[in-house]
Structures are given as C-alpha cells and as structure tokens.
Amino acid sequence: MxxxxxxxxxxxxxxxxxxxxxxxxxxxxxxxxxxxxxxxxxxxxxxxxxxxxxxPGAKQALLDYISRNGIQHSLDTVTTAKVNFLKSFERLILQPRNLDYLVQFTGPTGTNAVEAAIKLARKQTQRSHVIAFTNAYHGHSLGSLALTGNRYFHSEFYGARNNVTHLPFDGYMGDTDTSELFAKMLSDGSSGLPLPAAVILETVQGEGGINVASEAWLKRIAGICHKHQIMLIIDDIQVGNGRTGAFFSFEASGIKPDVVCLSKSIGGGLPMSLVLIRRDRDTWRPGEHTGTFRGNNLAFVAAAAVLQHWADPTFExxxxxxxxxxxxxxxxxxxxxxxxxxxxxxxxxxxxxxxxxxxxxxxxxxxxxxxxxxxxxxxxxxxxxxxxxxxxxxxxxxxxxxxxxxxxxxxxxxxRPQAVVLDLSAGQASPAFMASFSAGATGQ
The missing domain is CATH 3.90.1150.10 (Aspartate Aminotransferase, domain 1)
Known part of the structure; x- marks a missing residue:
C-alpha cells in the first residue's frame, strides 16, 4: 500500500x-x-x-471519564484521576512486593524518566559520572543518548557522551564475570574510572538484542553499588510492566534498586512516564525538575484500569x-x-x-x-x-x-544462497565461479 x-x-x-x-x-x-x-x-x-x-477496561474508563468532562491537563496538581491511579499502583504493585518508593511523574516518554533519574543521581551523590553497559538502550534525548550503546544513533556533533563509561554487560565476554571487572576498576585508583553517581541497566536488554542478565550478576552489581554508595537505576521501561513475567523485571533477583524508570505500558497505551525513588534518595526541591505534560490524566485513567490484571492471582x-x-x-x-x-x-x-x-x-x-x-x-x-x-x-x-x-x-x-564446496584438485569449480571469486578477493 x-x-x-x-x-x-x-x-x-x-x-x-x-x-x-x-x-x-x-x-x-x-x-x-x-x-x-x-x-x-x-x-x-x-x-x-x-x-x-x-x-476494554481502559476504553470504557476513558469514555466514562471524558463524557463527564474529567480533567485532561493538570500539570502536577492533584486530580481524582491521579489519586485513583496512585492508590491502585500502591495497593496492587508496591505493597504486595514490599517496595517503599515515592513516585515522580516526568514528561510522557521513557527518555524523560531516564533523564530525571540520572539528574537526581548526580544531584544526590554530588558526582557526575555514570556507568552504562554494552548494547544498552535508554533513549534519544541527549543525556539518555549518552547511555545508549548503538553507534548508529550517535554523532560526534551531538556532544552527548560526556561523563559516561560503558562496561561489558553480563555475557558480553562469554563466561567471564564482567561484574568483577567493574569491582576491580573501582578498587584501583589508577583504572581511570571515576567513582560514579549511578549505574543504569536493563535486566533484559530489549533493543540491544534480548540479552538477559543472570540473577547472580544483578546481585553482584547491586552489592558493588551498595558498597560504594552508587545509585542503582533499573530501566524497566520496556521489560517492566509484566513483560518478564513479574511486574518488575528485577523481582526474581531479590534486589531493590534505588531508582526505577517506568514508561511504555504503564500508561495503558497512552503516554505516561514515571520514576520510582527510594525515600532516602528523594532530594528534589519543589519544582526542581518539571515538565508541562507530567500529569496525563487520561493515562492515569487507562493505567488504573489495566493494573486490575494484577489483582488476579493467576495473571502471572x-x-x-x-x-x-x-x-x-x-x-x-x-x-x-x-x-x-x-x-x-x-x-x-x-x-x-x-x-x-x-x-x-x-x-x-x-x-x-x-x-x-x-x-x-x-x-x-x-x-x-x-x-x-x-x-x-x-x-x-x-x-x-x-x-x-x-x-x-x-x-x-x-x-539463502547455498554454500559452494570446492574440490580444486578435481577441477570442480566453474570458470564463472572462479572469476567471481577472484573479483571479490581483489575488491573489484
């Protein structure tokens, strides 16, 4: 078409x-x-x-909300839609998992959540460096782009790579435990790696090729972060919201990140992005990080509806x-x-x-x-x-x-072209094939 x-x-x-x-x-x-x-x-x-x-649940909730002239745009003022969403999220997601996070609403896309998380980590720790990983994908705004690995998305003209080091993800070097490299570099004052403000990672790298971090590796990375007072940020934008089976992708490992980024499916199909912050890490001052569309009430309505799946004990x-x-x-x-x-x-x-x-x-x-x-x-x-x-x-x-x-x-x-097996001693290669082989070998 x-x-x-x-x-x-x-x-x-x-x-x-x-x-x-x-x-x-x-x-x-x-x-x-x-x-x-x-x-x-x-x-x-x-x-x-x-x-x-x-x-169907989200659609009906949205139709009802719009038909009664529910608030659509509200910045970060309190609306009934926001109250209903946060109560549902606390009751259905946070409390059953014994997670005590504060919720920050950012601009409506995933990269906005990542930008806020990195900004908060740098503010909270008073350090600037961030560790990301090979094959990482965290977004396309300049701060998030610096964390994203694929060189296709980069240009030196963007100037977006400052204060970021990419270390090998779990499995990147075969059976080598790459968390040991991270620990060694932190303990060596001559490694060239500054003490970072944060480590950010996806437990399953989606855009990077469905690379799955082991529970053991995640625990070791979390332990290293705890030892050095580095903020651990889990980017659950694509692989959270139940994608890996549990609501959060890190649940099976037992770790509790300092910060979690959520977007994509959290809005029930509508744009919404949020950052979950451990209480003692929430050092924002009022209005210090803001955005016009951080209060998407239609997404609040849809999100509260789809979260009801998690009230079903058989959903997982x-x-x-x-x-x-x-x-x-x-x-x-x-x-x-x-x-x-x-x-x-x-x-x-x-x-x-x-x-x-x-x-x-x-x-x-x-x-x-x-x-x-x-x-x-x-x-x-x-x-x-x-x-x-x-x-x-x-x-x-x-x-x-x-x-x-x-x-x-x-x-x-x-x-797919079939491989040609040559027996040159028997003279089986055709003249045409040998001509093409020679042309390829000489770059013609």
Whole structure:
C-alpha cells in the first residue's frame, strides 16, 4: 500500500517503512489496515501495549471519564484521576512486593524518566559520572543518548557522551564475570574510572538484542553499588510492566534498586512516564525538575484500569503459560535450523531468536508482514527477531502467529544462497565461479 503522507513526513520515520500499510483499527492482539487486512501483533508498540490494543477496561474508563468532562491537563496538581491511579499502583504493585518508593511523574516518554533519574543521581551523590553497559538502550534525548550503546544513533556533533563509561554487560565476554571487572576498576585508583553517581541497566536488554542478565550478576552489581554508595537505576521501561513475567523485571533477583524508570505500558497505551525513588534518595526541591505534560490524566485513567490484571492471582501464571509455548517453539526452530546457528534467549514474554544476520532477519520480517504478522528486529545489526506479544494474547492467536513466523523463517532460509564446496584438485569449480571469486578477493 502506498504511503499517502510520505511526501510531507520527515525522512526520520522508521516503523512506517518496516510496516508499509495504513493501519485503521485494532483490538487485543490484532490490527487491521485500511483495506481490511488482519495482522497479528508480536510488536506491541515496542512494548507500549502489554495489555493489547483498545483494552476494554481502559476504553470504557476513558469514555466514562471524558463524557463527564474529567480533567485532561493538570500539570502536577492533584486530580481524582491521579489519586485513583496512585492508590491502585500502591495497593496492587508496591505493597504486595514490599517496595517503599515515592513516585515522580516526568514528561510522557521513557527518555524523560531516564533523564530525571540520572539528574537526581548526580544531584544526590554530588558526582557526575555514570556507568552504562554494552548494547544498552535508554533513549534519544541527549543525556539518555549518552547511555545508549548503538553507534548508529550517535554523532560526534551531538556532544552527548560526556561523563559516561560503558562496561561489558553480563555475557558480553562469554563466561567471564564482567561484574568483577567493574569491582576491580573501582578498587584501583589508577583504572581511570571515576567513582560514579549511578549505574543504569536493563535486566533484559530489549533493543540491544534480548540479552538477559543472570540473577547472580544483578546481585553482584547491586552489592558493588551498595558498597560504594552508587545509585542503582533499573530501566524497566520496556521489560517492566509484566513483560518478564513479574511486574518488575528485577523481582526474581531479590534486589531493590534505588531508582526505577517506568514508561511504555504503564500508561495503558497512552503516554505516561514515571520514576520510582527510594525515600532516602528523594532530594528534589519543589519544582526542581518539571515538565508541562507530567500529569496525563487520561493515562492515569487507562493505567488504573489495566493494573486490575494484577489483582488476579493467576495473571502471572497465565503469562508463564504463554512463555512456555514460545520457549518450546523456539527450541524446535533452533533444532530445525541447527546448521544456521540460531540462538534463543529471553524471559517471560520477551524473546529473541538470533538468526546471526540482519539481512536474513529482514527477509523474515518482510515475509511475516506479507502474511499478517508484525514483528521487528533488535541487536547491533537487527539480527535478532524480537517476539513481543501482548501478555493477554489468546493462546490460539499466539500459536497462529508462531506458525506465520515459522513459515517466514523457512521461506527466508530457502532463499539463502547455498554454500559452494570446492574440490580444486578435481577441477570442480566453474570458470564463472572462479572469476567471481577472484573479483571479490581483489575488491573489484
């Protein structure tokens, strides 16, 4: 389908290139374009729609709120919508997990939460340096961009890399425990690493390629931070909100970060971003960090509605059931394509299939789109197919989506050039092949 607004929209557009159609309606885990074609959603707004499109509870709550002329814009004044959201969040999320955090509302996107968290850490500790990790993704405003690893997003003209060191994430150096490197550098006055204000990390790196930190590694990093009075910030913007099975991605490790960044699905599909701050770390003065849209009342209403899922004691087990279906399917695919070296990794309902080549992954994504499945790539070269279905996706729909993905992988594999095995002693290489080989070897 031709893009009718291509002539007026900036070249920076991305997802409209990946999914070249005009979408019209959506419900649950299905979208429909203007021609009525159906798509199963394994993309979920890059993690902003953990509870699906047009969640019935959120939709009804919003219709009721708007019809009674509920406040829409309020800065950080108190509204009934804000009160209801915070009470729900405290009752359903914080109290059952024995977490005593204060809530700061920032601008409505994830990078706003990261900027606020880093700013607070520097203010609170009176230090400026920050530790991030290889393959990290924390946003595109200048402070967050300095923490983001992928060089595609960087330009030296931005001037956004000051006071940040990227250390190797868990597993980046194979079996080497990279937390030991961090500890060693902090203990060595000649390492060149200043005592940082904060460490920021994703427990599962989403855009970085679905790299999963072990519980042991997270505990060691938390212990190092505690020893040196470094603020530990967990970026749960994409992998929080139930994406890894529990509401917070760090719950299984038992750590309690100083600061947690939440956005994407916390707004029930509407823009909202917040920072959770340990009480003794909240050194803000009134109005010291602000923003016009830090009080999105419509998002408060939608968020309070979708949070009701966490009142259901079986909700986490339902996520686990779907996770096991995905894991079993991925294991089968890796076995079927063992010669191609596929790898799988993930937790909960965020999984990656590393197909080793971005070009191959791109072919799979295009085959999926043509056959009614939305999925994107991740990793340094977009070589990881990222499975991000809604936590609430119906099991038959999940299985159908996996079948479409499987067929797309088979189709892309069939298009893959076959390796040529040469027996030069027998003179089996054709003159044409040898000519092309020589041209490639000489760079012609």
């Amino acid at each position: 031709t893009n009718p607004i291509e002539h007026i929209e900036s070249n920076v557009r991305g997802y409209s290139r990946l999914f070249p159609t005009v979408f019209d309606t959506a419900i649950g885990s299905q979208l429909f374009d203007a021609n009525g074609k159906r798509f199963i959603d394994f993309f979920c707004g890059a993690g902003a729609l953990n509870y699906g499109h047009n969640h 087990s339902q996520i686990q059931e779907r996770s096991e279906i995905v894991q079993a399917w991925l294991a089968k695919v890796c076995d079927q394509h063992a010669s191609l070296g596929f790898q799988r990794r993930g937790r909960g309902l965020i999984w990656g299939l590393d197909v080793q080549q971005g070009e191959f992954a791109g072919k799979v994504i295009r085959h999926c789109f043509a056959n009614g499945l939305l999925i994107e790539g991740a990793g340094a070269d977009d070589q990881v197919l990222k499975l991000l279905p809604a936590l609430t996706i119906e099991v038959p729909l999940l299985i159908e989506g996996l079948q479409i993905l499987g067929s797309a992988i088979d189709a892309a594999a069939a298009e």
